[in-house]
Amino acid sequence: MARSFLEYKTDAWVQWCPGCGDFGILNAIHRALAELDIDPRNLVVVGGIGCSGRTTFYVKGSNLHALHGRAIPLATGVKLANPRLKVVIAGGDGDLLGIGAGHFVAVGRRNVDITVIVFDNAVYGLTKGQAAPTLPSGVKTKALPGPNIQDAVNPLLLALASGYTFIARGYAYHTAQLKEMIKAAISHRGTALVDVLQPCPTYNNVMTNQWYEERVYYLEEEEWDPVVKTPEEYRRKVPLIAAKMLEWGDRIPLGVFLKDETKEPFEERLERQMPGYMDNPPSSRPISVDGYPLADPWKVFEEKVVKKVEASY
């Protein structure tokens, strides 16, 4: 029997503006967690700084609220220490693709088993509406003194180039579809991106709900199979996937673009490097026996001991 989504709510006051896309995403997260039946004690929601980062306080879990831009490394540290935890990052496009963009790239290279949910509204809400990295150039939202003169980054292509093994895009107000994407992302073993387009009713007066509704469609409406099972299939599909990711304008595709099953998650790489890592992860492994260290330094570091060695040469 799955848990109720109500079990994942907290008693903290949700402080977002009325009509904020964040509500839809939060709802989808609550429902996805309930359907996956994840024990809140094994769930770590790592939030960034900004409106979306407050998700940390609104989902019941063993949660962490990071510094601006640092949700990914902080979450990676948690996961390396205790690979049994389910780790979900909730951050804005400014946090994850602006100040934290280096980490956004690096986590893909490692394929750490965590889910990155980008609350993508193209503006910095909490600091009153400056242009965020996904705001297209030429767009003038109401807080900007003139049209944006910097180009937008494409989160999906950046994730593809960085090696993410699960890449999806949802829309905040389509809670049912978004919930399914988040479920699939959390269930995926490896680094997963869910880029969630969302209106910011307070500061983004251009990319409104109506603006999005006129443009978005789902990949499922066409023939689309995001699953990649072999390196050969990856090479064949990647140009098609990249082309689809580039589509933006009158039509904006939503759905799971890629689910790559060919790459080993980071935790498995560590286990291969150090058998026993998963059974005795850093968070809980013994550090000593009766106060004595686990290893004898003179033996472990024997190569530093100067000895006369008999050798024939």
Place this chain on the structure above:
Amino acid sequence: MVDLKILIGGPQGGGIESAGQIALKAFVLKGYHVLGSREYQSNIMGAHSYYLVRVMRRRPRALTLPVDVLVALDAESVLTHFEEVRPGGFIVYDSGTANVKASTIAPMAKPLKERLSEFFGRRGSEPTVSEALKVAEERGVTPIGLPMKQLLRRVAEATERPLASISRTVNIMGLAAGLYLAGVELEYVKDAIVAQFSAKPKIIKPNVVAASMAVEHVSELHEGLPRLEDGPLKGKQLMVATGNELVAMAKLVGGLSVQTYYPITPSSDEALYLEEHRYFELNDVAKERLGLEKMGIVVLQTEDELSAINMAIGAALAGARAATSTSGPGFSLMNEAISYAVTVEAPILITLWMRAGPSTGIPTREGQQDLLHALFSGHGDTPKIVVASGDHLEAYWDTIKALEWAERFQTPVIHLVDKYLASSMISIEKREIEPRGYPIMRALKTDGDLRYKVTEDGISPWVPLGSSTMVITGLEHTEDGFATEDPVARDAMMEKRRRKMETIKREIPEEERVRVYGARDADVVLVSWGSTKNPILSAMEALEGEGVGTRFVQIRTFFPFPEDTVSRELSEAKTVIGVEQNLLGQAAFLVRAFTGYRVRHMILKLNGRPIFDDEIVYGVKRILETGEETVVVRGGS
């Protein structure tokens, strides 16, 4: 009294470090304690570097010049160091370089070329290798020319290998000749070569042959040199390791389970050495009790230092013993996260290997310029522990202690070490790194589940992520971790932070935080910190011999500052002299801030080379004679 000093100079990439290490090993096999230090430039190949070795019956405490033997593997080494050899000493050089002019040596620094032109111009000559050797000879130094080209050809013939494949053995030729002149028998050099290259057996033979040929050549010219007697530790096994390596060892011994890092000199070698040993064999007791053979440490190279420290914090909050290591520029990037670690009360260790700044500065050189940076790192009020180690073994034990302090007080610990400790090597006896009597235990308080509970001692119950539902945030928070801006809740948390500092001060004993050496009634009190410790101790002995009694206050923790001892020691002293390798006299600044006492005299070294004991002797005597406020010492090439 044996006190041998050898300098091996040559181009970077020319095996200078290997030669230095082989020298250290040869002397250890002969029964001596050693100290060796590598001076190198921010360059991969070609720039001048050198290795300084000192050999004594007990562990040498400082480097010093002049040396007994200079092994100059190229012209630049002769021209850089010819004045650094004592009368009666030797310069081993490549006789093929005799006519090389300083002006034709591309990698040589322009200011040095200018100084040489001026020096030789005054003598009416030009800076060439042979002119430099003449100057040395006038001072009673004997130049020993090795015909490197001919010797190399003979090595190639004897080993039946192509010349190009054995040309790198020139370092060993020079070294073997130098060690012969220092009274070390060839067999020790051979044994040291075998020990050094045990992982690369193919290159042992050409190196041994090269050593033999060089010694043969020199011994024909110089028979009957006095042999060095065997040292007191002959037959006893010693380890030879750098400060980087000792800190890595301590992390493993101290139970570290996650280390993150971003490459930076002079810290990366620590992380790399730990990584080499990340999957280590347990001792017999642990094997039996845990039913395991091996245990792992996750050592991860991150995309930058922002990631390195945040990842360590995440790991620590999930329950791992976590650390990161860096140097000044990397630590600058970590600042924001120091503040975060204080707020979320993350037990992490940051090993800060200082180097000479400001900015990129002289990145491979010595400096003690990051004390204030470490102490005041992080925005907002950020109480933390800052500990500075005085020598290699202190760095080892402080690492183990710092891991425990971080946990016990749930706070970041910044461990200050420096480039000199990082890349210099010492000989170590087994008992010196055996953790006996210092228990290694998890030190996390477990008396509840309210993560940020306001307690009497300022320490809250430890609740790792994944054990209960909770929230941890860098925002100000209530006892349950939820964000708040309530003024009463805010005051409660700020007061808790203050009480935690008081607890730390109470629980880390004063004798751990400051050490005092020397006679109680001494007229001169030296106050210092970090790797100047051993040079100061060595200088104190020399000063004693000259009738100058000294006392030395070594400050070890700056947060919490040992006010009582420092205040007492300094206020009673006639002359107080600070010794530091930074411009401001950063520790003296803190002495004044914490105790109100103004340190009136300073001996400073700023040129990026480690301070020598005789420089401290000079500085103390000069201050006593002239009353000068600041003496800047300038030794080293």
